[in-house]
Amino acid sequence: MTDTAIDYEAVFQAFPGVVALLTPDLVYADVNEEFLRVVGRTREQVVGGDLDDLFPDNPNDPRASGMANLKASLYRVLATGERDTMALQRYDVEPPDRPGHWEERYWSLVNAPLTGPDGKVMLLVLRVEEVTELIRAHGRPSGSRSRALEAELYTRARELQELNDRLRQAHSREREVALALQEAMxxxxxxxxxxxxxxxxxxxxxxxxxxxxxxxxxxxxxxxxxxxxxxxxxxxxxxxxxxxxxxxxxxxxxxxxxxxxxxxxxxxxxxxxxxxxxxxxxxxxxxxxxxxxxxxxxxxxxxxxxxxxxxxxxxxxxxxxxxxxxxxxxxxxxxxxxxxxxxxxxxxxxxxxxxxxxxxxxxxxxxxxxxxxxxxxxxxxxxxxxxxxxxxxxxxxxxxxxxxxxxxxx
CATH class of the missing domain: 3.60.40.10 (PPM-type phosphatase domain)
Incomplete structure (x- = not known):
């Protein structure tokens, strides 16, 4: 490999996981082939589009917070210049060919900065692994024990999501009270x-x-x-x-x-x-x-x-x-x-x-x-x-x- 330059564009496109590059304004700069395959979109539909415009939260679920959580993580990376590993996220997806139909999905996400010579964050690297099949009991013929284990994992994931929601609400209330106290003083x-x-x-x-x-x-x-x-x-x-x-x-x-x-x-x-x-x-x-x-x-x-x-x-x-x-x-x-x-x-x-x-x-x-x-x-x-x-x-x-x-x- 010392005599041959590595084609990093080809490596990026062939990477087996879902990877996207975002600008500091949270606009898609590039995505790999696996990203397009998982979300069912073309490159023209994604690159140049805003993060939340392309993939909004499920409007039928008042507790949906996947996009808000992702944006908060990306902003933390921008502010700190450090990698941020997110907790397991439920984020429903609307297939392009089935408008109004939302599929329940679970994701593991890691966000990392790409800095320039001046130390400022030039791009954000979004790495996503879909883990839906690991936690959802979908009824495939894998044996009763396997189905029971999958059902248990699914239940635990649901409980974890609900706990995260409650903690987030409690933290939000504390923040509101602290802000009100701070502003009053x-x-x-x-x-x-x-x-x-x-x-x-x-x-x-x-x-x-x-x-x-x-x-x-x-x-x-x-x-x-x-x-x-x-x-x-x-x-x-x-x-x-x-x-x-x-x-x-x-x-x-x-x-x-x-x-x-x-x-x-x-x-x-x-x-x-x-x-x-x-x-x-x-x-x-x-x-x-x-x-x-x-x-x-x-x-x-x-x-x-x-x-x-x-x-x-x-x-x-x-x-x-x-x-x-x-x-x-x-x-x-x-x-x-x-x-x-x-x-x-x-x-x-x-x-x-x-x-x-x-x-x-x-x-x-x-x-x-x-x-x-x-x-x-x-x-x-x-x-x-x-x-x-x-x-x-x-x-x-x-x-x-x-x-x-x-x-x-x-």
Whole structure:
């Protein structure tokens, strides 16, 4: 084989399993011959078509969720760049020559990324094995014992599917409650005098269990025209993380109103986090903006640095006062604090790591991507800029971590 090039196109077409290639927009880029044989379609009917348009869920089954589950798995692959093996899926098929007739089928699926030189996912590889015959008692003359075993497998598969449905519903309810709790505890930007200068966004992670503890806060400060702007991140998922997030946000909001500066506010928050279960390794960054003096005072507890975009497009990382996460020390010591000045018309951006971090990628790459997007779009008003940043930086199907974003026009 060393003297002969391998024809990978021929290998792809001859592969005995069902294989398809999808674009990041979930459009069929190519399929192999086995795929066409199993689904009973021609290449012209499949290639170039949307995933769910070609193969919709059975409209006669209100519990049908096969396509939704497949899309969620594919979005996870896009977001993480890692292979995703799905649980056994029931997905009914409508034969092209029998419209309105749905055949019950069971499938085992594995989805994998195909990345380019830049590390981004260029294509999604969908590998499918039909296992219907292994779990369905179809009455072939294979002996009573074999038929009984097949019937037992079929029953167990049904029970597993029903259990998965119940778990998915329970997880969905927990997610809804956690999201409602999280949104109720996040402040409205209109609570501050300079709210017209600010835009806030919160995007939950994709997946039923991925509600996390990201938060933001805007608060009027005593003395002059000053505003405190903060973001933070609690480790964990679900209701517990949302609850811890609410406690830390409220504590920092109260501390900021009476603290001499952001470092002291984080000192107080760190001591409070020491007695809050679930606050371990939480991070936060807070900034005090003085609109009269055109200064920003800031301090960070293990959080990614804010970005100050100057009117000329220069992006400055406010990383001169970075310290350990909250509750990292048994006996807290005073945290560092730094100041910087700005020209009116500049933009201050605070965010959580879901906006910039990607698995297998250096964080500096994500920071550079953020700085570039902010510089290119700096003339947009805060609301439009917030939408643009999320559109350019978040994966198409959403991130696997929550994202909080605050943009203030100075």
């Amino acid at each position: 996040l402040p409205d930007r209109r609570q501050v005098r300079h709210h017209h200068r600010a835009a806030v966004r919160y995007r939950p992670a994709v997946g039923a269990l991925n509600v996390c503890g990201d938060w933001y806060d805007l608060v009027d400060l005593v003395g002059g025209h000053r505003v405190g702007v903060s973001v933070g991140d609690v480790v964990g998922h679900g209701l517990e993380a949302a609850g811890v997030m609410g406690q830390l946000r409220s504590a920092l909001s109260a501390a900021s109103r009476v603290a001499e500066g952001p470092a002291q506010a984080l000192d107080v928050l760190g001591r409070y986090a020491h007695v809050v279960d679930g606050a371990e390794s939480a991070t936060a960054v807070t900034t005090f903006i003085d609109f009269d003096r055109h200064t920003i005072t800031y301090s960070s507890a293990g959080h990614p640095p804010p970005v100050l975009v100057h009117p000329d497009g220069r992006a400055e990382l406010l990383d001169g006062a970075t310290d350990t996460p909250l509750d990292a020390r048994p006996d807290p010591i005073p945290r560092p604090q730094a100041d910087t000045s700005y020209t009116p018309g500049a933009t201050l951006v605070l965010y959580t790591d879901g906006l910039i971090e990607r698995r297998g990628e250096d964080i500096d790459t994500g920071l550079g991507r953020l700085a570039d997007a902010l510089a290119r779009n700096r003339d947009q008003d805060p609301e439009a800029l917030a939408d643009t940043v999320l559109l350019e930086l978040l994966p198409p199907g959403g991130a696997t971590d929550d994202t909080a974003l605050v943009i203030v026009r100075l």
